[in-house]
Amino acid sequence: MIKKSASSGLFYKFAKELLYLMAVERLNVQPEMLRWVIQRAGLSTEKAIEAFPLLNSWLSQEKQPTLSQLKNFSAKFYVPFGYLFMDNLPIESIPFPMFRGEAGQQNHFNLNVYDTVMNVQARQEWLEEYLNENEIDTCKFVGSISTNTSISEAVRRLRLILELESRWAFSLSTPDAAVSLLGQKLENAGVFLVYNGVVGNNTHRKLKVSECRGFALVNEKAPYIFVNSADSKSAQLFTLIHEAAHLMLGVSAGHAGSEGFHHEATERYCDMVAAEFLVPVSVLREIWNNDTKSASRRFKASELVIARRAHDLGLMSDTDYKAFWTIYSQRQIAAKKNSSGGSFYMTSVKRVGRSFAIHVRNAVNNRQLSYTEAYRLTGLYGKTYDNFMTNNI
Known part of the structure; x- marks a missing residue:
């Protein structure tokens, strides 16, 4: 059995106490930053407090959060932890309209x-x-x-x-x-x-x-x-x-x-x-029989696309198009039927993309990409990543 030296024992004791202090020490986070996080998440203040009750005392500054509490907060509201300590509110926008x-x-x-x-x-x-x-x-x-x-x-x-x-x-x-x-x-x-x-x-x-x-x-x-x-x-x-x-x-x-x-x-x-x-003009003219459902089944396009094309081409009158639109607009948007669960890995092929996954796998095999980076890029980790790449790509 390996015995710990006195200095080693003191080090472990100090490290343990330091971790404890970090966990209980109160951190200063400005209410403006917290409100920005709430707004960013698309929530009202009331809904945010309902989801994370500790937030109420932080906003009023009656209390400040501990490190552990703040990490839970950032995970709950999907905000990078480092953002919470920035001097100015971050500016985020989608890079295209x-x-x-x-x-x-x-x-x-x-x-x-x-x-x-x-x-x-x-x-x-x-x-x-x-x-x-x-x-x-x-x-x-x-x-x-x-x-x-x-x-x-x-x-x-x-x-x-x-x-x-x-x-x-x-x-x-x-x-x-x-x-x-x-x-x-x-x-x-x-x-x-x-x-x-x-x-x-x-x-x-x-x-x-x-x-x-x-x-x-x-x-x-x-x-x-x-x-x-x-x-x-x-x-x-x-x-x-x-x-x-x-x-x-x-x-x-x-x-x-x-x-x-x-x-x-x-x-x-x-x-x-x-x-x-x-829905090519020439083909629609040829097969049109005043039936949007029939044409939709053949082209695999939605009935709305078919009706608009038919109307634009003069195959459907204004009256018929308005009647179609009245009925179509009142339909509930057809939700996708939930499957019995399906294959996680087949779903992952769609989410990751087969072509992208092939390049990631090749890069890892050629030591041009670390496993850590491959996990981050694909969102798949450990044995799940291995099984995905070995049996599905």
Whole structure:
């Protein structure tokens, strides 16, 4: 048995007392910072105190928090611990415009959307450096068009890139199958995809469709498309092409809320590209039988996209379109059916992205990336990471 020396015993005693003092020592955190954290989390003061009762005495400055309490507070409200000691309030913003829905409201900030964007951006920054260092061929079509490019020409180019003809969706059984095929084609073209309906793997932090349907994060080496997997499959299909059009334009942006078309010039352009790609004019004229449901089943696009296309082409009268809209707008948004749980690892493939995961695995194997960094980038740790990479990628 190894005996501790007297000096060693004193050291352990001192360390223990120091840790105790750190745990009970009161730290000075300004009420303005605490209020900023509450606002950042999208809560009222009352709701925040209800969730974390100690906060009440901190705001009134009757008491100050201990280190342990403050760490619990930062974890509870998803704020970096170091922020709490800054002299000035941090300034955070999503690095591109969000359109429509709640996300498009002026001065609106949603923490779940922000953290999701920052997570994707961190992956993109690592990827850009990795792809450059290893001279790996990347996406060729970012910034290849402008809003002066005709819609028909933009769609023609995108069809060539994705190797999909105008009736590509007709042979597929479901919108789910269409999303899967389109995603594969985009990844083959060098786009990195993420599908997720929560922040990372935290099922308590859901991404509302009203806050984020999807976004495009432009980068010539590692362009990203994010799709909210809580959305309907037909809506996800539209999002994929809408965001692909953003990449072709070289303009990062996101959208949320209503399926309706937007009036902002770039957004409307991307909407029109998506509509023509998914529901080509020539094909719709040929198969139109005044039945939006039938056409929706064939194109795999939503009934709203079909109706708008039919109306714009004069195939549906103003009266019929208004009648359709009255009924459609009163429907509850179709929530995705909850599965019996599904495979965690199959879900993780969507959340991490297969192409991204392959590069991470290769970087670790080549000792260009530590396991610690790989865990951080994928959100998977230890044996879970090992199993994911070994059996699913």
